[in-house]
Amino acid sequence: MSERGAQESKARRRLAEQLAAQKAAEAKRRRQAWVGAGAGLAVVAILVGVFVAVGQGGDDDSADQAAGTPAATADPANPADPANPAAPPAPQLPEGADPALGTKPTVTGGEGDLTELKVTPLIEGTGPEVKSGQNITTNYVGVFYKDGKEFDSSWERGEPATFGIGVGQVIPGWDQGLVGVKVGSRVQLDLPAELAYGNDASGGRPAGPLRFVVDVLAAQ
Incomplete structure (x- = not known):
């Protein structure tokens, strides 16, 4: 082979090697581009999944709150309802008692001078008579005899008073x-100072x- 032919053969080989190197580099770039695109898609998919999960979690929390936290509504038929905490509970009345015992009475002052104990039945009960030595349960309102100003009331405390009689x-x-007063009765007691606190x-x-004014609810 002549020297010229040998040089042309070397040139063709170098060109072929350059073309092969270029193709290999281009293939590598394509692979890297696909890998990068795939990673980007994976990140997007992960982010979308996180947002969906968070959104569903928020919805679940809202649903749980809606299901587990009922709205507070006042029940006028139930004074002890949590939505109406200021109202005292209705007293437990003896069987067959007048329903009026479930309502606090209005008590006014008296007239004239009071020199002795006066017991005035307002509601006649049908239960047994109170005996000395028993424990009785009562609701009551106390006012000053002269002006009717209230100074004490079990109704305001929300529970009857129990004591020995x-x-x-x-x-x-x-x-x-x-x-001697029957259970289920409401009586008015007018007390001179010496039978009260002096x-x-x-x-x-x-x-x-x-x-x-005293409601006798129980005696035992």
Whole structure:
């Protein structure tokens, strides 16, 4: 082979090698582009999945809240309803009692001078008579006899008062005025000062003649 032919053969080989190198580099670039695109799609897919999961979680939380937290609505027939916490619960009345015992009475002052105990039945109960030595459960309102200003009420505390009767646990006017009263009764007790707390107002006690309206709910 001549020297010229040998040079042409070398040139063709170099060209072929250059073309092969270019094709290999182009193929590598395509592979890298596909890998990059695939990774990008994977990231997008992951982000979409996260957003969907978060959105579904929020919806679930809302649904749980809607299902587990009912709206608070006041029930006028149930004064002890949590939506109406200021109202005291209705008292437990004895069987067959007048429904009026479920409502706090309006108590006004008296007239004239009060010199002795007066017991005035307002509602006649049908239960057994209260006996000395029993524990009785009552609702009551206490006012000053002269002006009718209220100074005490079990109704405002939301629960009846239970105590021994006829044994000195309460003021003398109660010990004397409630023995013999039938369970289920509402009575008005007008007490002169000496059968109540006396005329001394020290210590925050109500002084002078007093008037109580007492509901006898139980005796045992």
